[in-house]
Amino acid sequence: MSTTEQRVAIVTGAARGIGAATAVRLAAEGRAVAVIDLDEAACKDTVEKITAAGGKAIAVGADVSDEAQVEAAVSRVAEELGAPTILVNNAGVLRDNLLFKMSAADWDTVLNVHLRGSFLMTKAVQKHMVDAGFGRIVNLSSSSALGNRGQANYSAAKAGLQGFTKTLAIELGKFGITANAVAPGFIATEMTKATADRVGMGFEDFKKAAAGQIPVQRVGEPEDIANAIAFFTGEAAGFVSGQVLYVAGGPLN
Ligand code: NAP
Numbered sequence: 001m002s003t004t005e006q007r008v009a010i011v012t013g014a015a016r017g018i019g020a021a022t023a024v025r026l027a028a029e030g031r032a033v034a035v036i037d038l039d040e041a042a043c044k045d046t047v048e049k050i051t052a053a054g055g056k057a058i059a060v061g062a063d064v065s066d067e068a069q070v071e072a073a074v075s076r077v078a079e080e081l082g083a084p085t086i087l088v089n090n091a092g093v094l095r096d097n098l099l100f101k102m103s104a105a106d107w108d109t110v111l112n113v114h115l116r117g118s119f120l121m122t123k124a125v126q127k128h129m130v131d132a133g134f135g136r137i138v139n140l141s142s143s144s145a146l147g148n149r150g151q152a153n154y155s156a157a158k159a160g161l162q163g164f165t166k167t168l169a170i171e172l173g174k175f176g177i178t179a180n181a182v183a184p185g186f187i188a189t190e191m192t193k194a195t196a197d198r199v200g201m202g203f204e205d206f207k208k209a210a211a212g213q214i215p216v217q218r219v220g221e222p223e224d225i226a227n228a229i230a231f232f233t234g235e236a237a238g239f240v241s242g243q244v245l246y247v248a249g250g251p252l253n
Helices: 017-028 040-052 066-082 104-132 153-174 190-198 203-212 220-234
Strands: 006-012 031-038 057-061 085-090 135-140 177-184 243-247
Touching: 006 017, 006 057, 006 104, 017 031, 017 040, 017 085, 017 220, 031 040, 031 066, 031 153, 040 057, 057 066, 066 085, 085 104, 104 135, 104 153, 104 177, 104 220, 135 153, 135 220, 177 220, 190 203, 220 243
Parallel strands: 006 031, 006 085, 031 057, 085 135, 135 177, 177 243
Antiparallel strands: none
C-alpha cells in the first residue's frame, strides 16, 4: 500500500451503540469505513457523522448471519471503497432468559448473529487481507463470556468468540493479519437499556446500580470501547495478536 492509500474498515452493527462509535473513531483515524447493519437506512446517521467531519463512509445493509448477504456486502465494499483490511465484528443481539425458559430459537438466534456472523464476515474479508499482506480483525466478546445469569446463549457465544479469535491469530499471522477480542463490561447503549426495561428498572437507576459495582465508579460509554478497538486496528499493533482485552472499568477474572 502506498502511504497515500486509505485503508478500508468494515464495522458490523454500526448503525448505533458501540459499532457507531467505532466507525466514527476509525474514520477519524483516517480509515474509509463501511457501516454495516441489518437495515441500510438505519446506517445513515453514522455515515453522515463521518462525512460531516470530512471522512469517507458508505452504508451497507446486510444480515451478518446470512452467507449470501455477507458475500454481497463484502464485494460491494471492495468495489465502492477498495479492499477491506480492517474488520470489526460487532453486530449483536440479546435473547436473555434463564436456561429452563430459554427456547432453542433464542439459543440459535444469538449463536447465529455473534458466532456464525463473525465467522462468515471474517471468511469473506480474509482473502482481501491475505492479498494485501495486512489485516486487523477485532471481535466483540463480553464480560459475560465469564458466565452470567440469564445469558447461557450469549455467554457461550462470547466465550466462543475468544477461541475463534485465538485461532484466527494462529492461522492468519503469517499473512500480516492480527486478530484480537475486546470484551466490554457494562456500556450504556440500547442493548443495556433493553436489559433495564426487561428487569423493570429505569435506565438511570440501572446504570447507577451498575456503576456502584465497577471500580472506576461509572458505566462505560461506546467511545471507551472504540478507543480500545482503535489501538488493535492501528498500524503499530502488528505484534499484538490473539489477545482478549476486558474493558470494564476494573479487573475481571
Ligand atoms: P446495540 O446498541 O444493540 O447495537 C447492535 C447493532 O447490531 C444494532 O444496530 C443491531 O441492529 C445490529 N445487528 C443485530 N443483528 C444483526 C445482524 N444479524 N446483522 C447485522 N447487524 C445486526 O448493541 P451494543 O451495546 O452497541 O453492542 C455491540 C456489541 O458489543 C455486541 O456484540 C454486544 O454483544 C457487545 N457488548 C455490548 C455490551 C454493552 O454493555 N452494551 C457489553 C459487552 C459486549 P438492529 O437494531 O436492527 O437489531
